[in-house]
Amino acid sequence: MNKIAAIAVLCLISLPAAMWAASSASLPKSYHSWQKSVRKVVIDKSSLFYGIHYIYADKKAMNGYKAGNRFAEGSSIIIEQFNIKEGSGSPAEGSRNMVVLMRKDKRMKATGGWLFAGFGADGAPSGLDPVSICFGCHQKDSAQKDYVISTINDFNK
Numbered sequence: 001m002n003k004i005a006a007i008a009v010l011c012l013i014s015l016p017a018a019m020w021a022a023s024s025a026s027l028p029k030s031y032h033s034w035q036k037s038v039r040k041v042v043i044d045k046s047s048l049f050y051g052i053h054y055i056y057a058d059k060k061a062m063n064g065y066k067a068g069n070r071f072a073e074g075s076s077i078i079i080e081q082f083n084i085k086e087g088s089g090s091p092a093e094g095s096r097n098m099v100v101l102m103r104k105d106k107r108m109k110a111t112g113g114w115l116f117a118g119f120g121a122d123g124a125p126s127g128l129d130p131v132s133i134c135f136g137c138h139q140k141d142s143a144q145k146d147y148v149i150s151t152i153n154d155f156n157k
């Protein structure tokens with residue numbers, strides 16, 4: 001095989017892998033059919049989670065919560081966050097303001113074996129750095145719980 005042909009073959013092999021890596025951080029479309037948590041209202045305006053949010057967990061992630069936060073490869077968890085509608089008596093959901101995703105992926109060594117990804121209200125990647133922004137907090141709060149802060153108690157069993 002000459003050099004050019006060898007390079008062409010290498011490109012064909014590596015291209016699908018590269019595309020997969022890039023697409024792996026897109027938002028799963030079906031998460032509204034996953035197990036949904038109780039409604040979580042945070043009224044402390046200084047909190048990152050000021051607003052109303054729900055956690056969604058797929059089947060593998062639910063098994064992980066049930067096992068006391070020990071998650072199998074591929075487990076996926078999403079938080080969908082809404083603004084609080086101003087002027088209403090009890091806190092009511094306003095518009096969606098962000099979505100965050102964690103998916104267990106052993107290739108993500110710098111972030112505890114989890115893929116962390118943040119998305120804006122429109123579902124497009126928000127570009128927040130998973131290592132310095134996301135993982136720092138999760139490592140501090142839940143290193144003993146496989147970096148997942150919520151627990152089975154956040155779901156109606």
Ligand code: HEC
Nearest residue numbers: 048077079100101102116117118128133134137148149150
């Ligand atoms: C200021 C600290 C902080 C930062 C920064 C942070 N998180 Fe979290 N995250 C939390 C807390 C606290 C919870 C638990 C919320 C609850 O129990 O309702 C949480 C929960 C989650 C969950 C649900 C699973 C779990 O661990 O309970 C996901 C998914 C998530 N965060 C993803 C992300 C992503 C992606 C980023 C970066 C874009 C990020 N987080 C940045 C504090 C943080």
